[in-house]
Amino acid sequence: MLSFELTEDQQAFRTELARYARTRLRPAYAERAAKTDFPWEAHKELAALGVLGIGLPEEFGGTGVSPDDPVTLGMATETLAYGDVNVAAAPVQSGLVAAQLAEGGSRAVQERYIPELISGDAVSGIAVTEPGAGSDAAGMRTVAEPVPGGWRLTGEKIAITHAMCAKTVLVYARQPGSVRSKGISCFLLPMSAEGVSRAHMPGMGCLPLGWGSVAMDSVFLPADHLVGSEGLGFAAAMHHFDFSRSALGLLCLGAAQASVDEAAAYARDREAFGQRIIEFQGVSFPLAEHATYLEAARLLCYRALWARQVGQPHTALAAMSKWWPPRVALEAIQSAMQIHGNLGYSTELPLQQRYRDVMAYLVADGTSEIQKRIIAKDLLRKVGA
Ligand SMILES: Cc1cc2nc3c(=O)[nH]c(=O)nc-3n(C[C@H](O)[C@H](O)[C@H](O)COP(=O)(O)OP(=O)(O)OC[C@H]3O[C@@H](n4cnc5c(N)ncnc54)[C@H](O)[C@@H]3O)c2cc1C
Numbered sequence: 028m029l030s031f032e033l034t035e036d037q038q039a040f041r042t043e044l045a046r047y048a049r050t051r052l053r054p055a056y057a058e059r060a061a062k063t064d065f066p067w068e069a070h071k072e073l074a075a076l077g078v079l080g081i082g083l084p085e086e087f088g089g090t091g092v093s094p095d096d097p098v099t100l101g102m103a104t105e106t107l108a109y110g111d112v113n114v115a116a117a118p119v120q121s122g123l124v125a126a127q128l129a130e131g132g133s134r135a136v137q138e139r140y141i142p143e144l145i146s147g148d149a150v151s152g153i154a155v156t157e158p159g160a161g162s163d164a165a166g167m168r169t170v171a172e173p174v175p176g177g178w179r180l181t182g183e184k185i186a187i188t189h190a191m192c193a194k195t196v197l198v199y200a201r202q203p204g205s206v207r208s209k210g211i212s213c214f215l216l217p218m219s220a221e222g223v224s225r226a227h228m229p230g231m232g233c234l235p236l237g238w239g240s241v242a243m244d245s246v247f248l249p250a251d252h253l254v255g256s257e258g259l260g261f262a263a264a265m266h267h268f269d270f271s272r273s274a275l276g277l278l279c280l281g282a283a284q285a286s287v288d289e290a291a292a293y294a295r296d297r298e299a300f301g302q303r304i305i306e307f308q309g310v311s312f313p314l315a316e317h318a319t320y321l322e323a324a325r326l327l328c329y330r331a332l333w334a335r336q337v338g339q340p341h342t343a344l345a346a347m348s349k350w351w352p353p354r355v356a357l358e359a360i361q362s363a364m365q366i367h368g369n370l371g372y373s374t375e376l377p378l379q380q381r382y383r384d385v386m387a388y389l390v391a392d393g394t395s396e397i398q399k400r401i402i403a404k405d406l407l408r409k410v411g412a
Contacts, residue, residue, distance in 0.1 A: 031326065031329060031333075033098075033102065037098070037099055037102060040077075040099070040102075040103070041102055041103075041106050043076065044076065044078070044103055044106040044107055045106050045109065047072070047076060047107075047110070048106055048107050048108075048109045048110030048111070048115075049109065049110060051069070051072065051110070052069060052107065052110025052111040052114055052115075053109070053110040053111065053285070055111075056110060056111040056112075056113075056114075056377050056380070057374075057376075057377040057380050059111065059113065059114070059235055060111070060113055060232070060234060060235060060377075060380045060384060061234065061380070062234060062235060063191070063227070063234045063235065063237070064235060065150065065189075065191075065192035065235055065236070065237055066111075066113070066114050066235050067147075069111065069114045070114065070117055070147045070150070071147040071148075073107070073114070073117055073118065073147060074145065074146050074147030074148075075147075077090065078103050078107070078117070078118045079117065079118060079121050079122070079144065079145050079146070079147055080145040081096050081099050081100045081103060081118060081122060082096025082097070082099065082100060082122065082126070083122070083125050083126065083129055083141065083145055084129050084141070087125075087129075087137065087138075087141040087142045087145055088141075088142055088145040088146060089125075089141075089145055096336075097270050097273070097274070097332040097333075097335045097336050098329065098332045098333055098336050100118055100119070100122055100270075100274055100332075101273060101274045101277045101328060101329065101332045102277075103118050104116075104118055104119055104274045104275075104277050104278050104281070105277035105278065105280055105281040105325070105328075106281060107281065108277070108278045108279070108280070108281025108282045108285075109281045109282070109284060109285045110285070112278060112279070112281065112282040112381060112384045112385060113233055113234075113235045113236055113384060114235075115278055115281060116188075116233075116236060116275075116278060117150070118274075119271050119274045119275060119278065120150065120151070120152075120153075120188060120189060121144045121145075121150060121151065122274075123153060123267055123270070123271050124144060124151040124152075124153060124195075124197055125141050125144045125145065125151075126267065126270075127197060127213065127254055127255070127263070127267055128140060128141050128197075128215065128254060129141060130255070130263075131213070131254045131255030131256070131263065132215065132254050133251035133252070133253070135251050136215050136251060136252060136254070140195055140215060143194070149193075149194040149195070150189050150192055150193050150194065151189065151193050151194065151195045151196060151197065152187045152188055152189035152190055152193040152195075152196040152197070152241075153187070153188075153196070153197045153264075154184035154187045154190075154196045154197065154198040154199065154216075154241055155167070155184070155199050155264065156184060156185055156186045156187065157169060157182065157183060157184055157185060158183060158185055161186070162393070162394055162396070162397045164199075164261070164264075165207040165208040165211070165261060166207070167182075167199060167200070167201060167211065168182055168201075169181065169182025169183070169184065169198070169199070169200040169201065169243065170182060170200060170201060170202075170203050171200035171201065171202065171212055171214065171248075172203055173202070174247070176249060176250060177247060177248050177249040177250045177252065178200075178214065178247070178248050178250075178252075178253075179245050179246065179247055179248075180198065180200050180214065180216070180243045180245075180246045180248060181243055181244060181245050181246070182200060182242075182243055183240060183241070183242045183243070184196075184198065184240060184241045184242075184243075185228065185240040186228065186238065186240070186391075187238070187239060187240065187241055188233070188236050188237070188238060188391065189236060189237050190225050190226075190227075190228075190237055190238065190239030190240060190241050191225060191227050191237030191238070191239045192237040193218055193237070194217065194218055194219075195215055195216060195217050195218060196215075196216045196218060196241055197213055197214070197215060197216070197254060198213070198214050198215075198216045198241070198243070199211055199212070199213055199214075199260055199261070199264060200212060200214060202257075202258060205258070208261040208262070209258065209261075210258050211258070211260045211261040212253060212255070212256075212257050212258055212259070212260040213253070213254040213255050213260035213263060213264065214248050214252050214253055214254060215248075215252045215254055216241075216243070216246065216248065216252070218241075220246050220247070220248070221246065221247070222243060222244040222245050222246040222247075223241065223242070223243055223244075223246055224241075224242045224244070225239050225240065225241050225242070226239055226240050226242075227239045228240060230387070231383045231386070232380070232382075232383030232384040232385075232386060232387055233384050233387045265342075268345070268392060268393065269335065269341055269342050269345040270332070270335055270345070271392055272331075272345040272346065272348060272349035272392055272393065272398070273328045273329075273331040273332045273335075273341075273344070273345050273348040273349070274328075274332070275349060275353075275388050275391070275392055276324065276327070276328040276331075276348040276349055276351075276352035276353065276388075277325065277328045277329075277348075277352070278388070279352050279353040279355075279356035279357075279385045279388050280321055280324055280325050280328065280352050280355070280356050282356060282360070282381045282384065282385050283317075283321055283355070283356035283357075283359040283360050283381075283385070284321055284359075285381070286359060286360045286363035286364075286378055286381055287314060287317050287318060287321065287359050287362075287363055289363060289367075289376075289378070290314060290362070290363035290366040290367060291305070291314055293366060293367055293370075294310050294311070294314065294366055297368075304366070310366055313362045313365075313366070314362075314366070317355075317358065317359035317362055317363075320355045320358070320359065321355060321356070321359055323355075324348070324351055324352040324355045324356070325352075327344070327347055327348050327351065327352065328348040328352055330344060330348075331344035331345045331347070331348045342401060342405065343401060343402050343405035343406075346393075346398035346399070346401035346402050346405075347398070347402055349388075349392060349393060349395075349398045350389075350395035350398035350399060353385060353386075353388040353389050353395070354389070354395065356385050357382065357385055357386060357389075360378060360381050360382045360385060361382065363378055364378045364379065364382065
């Protein structure tokens with residue numbers, strides 16, 4: 028029988044996180060979101076709540092449930108995003124890096140770098156995008172040249188989340204002379220390594236996430252900093268994106284749900300033409316429609332995460348839950364702004380901030396167009412084209 032019921036443990040965890048999101052995160056969301064400082068205090072609180080160790084090995088401080096315990100992680104992300112969509116990105120970002128280290132990192136790298144991600148003492152980034160290669164990631168040019176004892180990396184990555192606050196970055200680079208996806212490997216790059224520099228990239232939202240570029244000028248990395256198999260890093264990265272995409276969909280939906288709830292409360296209290304505006308179908312129907320779209324998009328994301336959890340194919344489902352839910356979320360937030368009238372446009376309320384923050388996810392982790400390409404490819408595979 029089909030069931031979307033969370034376990035008792037997951038429900039209790041969600042209740043705890045929902046309380047934290049509403050009472051601790053939400054009141055100061057707009058204030059945090061306006062600054063470029065990484066929210067270390069909230070991040071450490073997430074660690075104390077156990078959010079940063081979901082699915083990660085117990086020996087390093089994680090819950091050890093499964094390689095990435097995708098349903099729990101998605102649920103935590105959605106629940107926290109109700110309070111602060113930027114802070115809530117942490118379990119996806121830290122989880123994505125730590126899961127790759129747990130899966131393919133050397134013992135030395137695992138012991139040194141996974142515990143600090145779970146304890147919230149450090150954050151990491153994932154560096155794929157380059158000035159000349161974004162959607163076409165296989166066109167990357169960063170080179171990892173084999174040298175005695177390890178590699179030397181040279182190249183530039185841009186648009187990297189956490190570039191400015193990360194202690195380490197998972198960086199993708201190719202063997203000299205290799206072409207397209209073959210020959211790309213993944214490395215753990217300490218940002219303190221000689222030859223690494225970083226620069227802030229101002230954005231229209233997600234300011235606390237430290238968006239920026241990372242340049243590598245003949246950076247030496249010891250042999251044990253290779254993550255996964257040499258030359259097979261591209262496929263491994265895509266496998267991990269199949270998880271993060273659905274979690275990011277839920278991240279957007281959590282923020283949108285907060286906006287719709289705020290709009291419903293406002294419409295209940297605000298009066299015009301002698302009655303509460305919620306009595307106008309022009310106000311109540313959009314709320315009902317967005318509540319419906321959010322619910323449908325939420326189910327899609329959980330379906331994708333569940334498929335990953337039980338080992339079913341989920342690449343197309345993950346792509347669906349990366350292009351549609353952010354779009355649904357943005358439309359819901361925009362409608363919530365409209366229902367608030369002039370206040371919706373004002374920076375007094377967090378709605379416009381959520382709109383700018385959520386908009387990032389139409390592009391980050393693969394654009395909507397690239398997700399549709401993945402879905403269309405799956406369709407064609409099914410009809411035998
Ligand atoms: C807030 C934010 C955070 C990010 N964080 C990270 C990060 O942590 N790490 C990282 O590596 N990258 C990150 N990125 C970069 C992101 O992954 C890339 O921006 C994205 O993959 C698109 O690449 P591009 O910007 O080079 O656009 P391009 O690839 O140049 O695309 C430009 C436009 O053309 C469209 N397009 C391209 N090819 C096709 C096609 N075949 N069919 C249809 N349309 C196409 C795209 O959809 C887009 O609309 C982040 C981006 C943002 C905005």
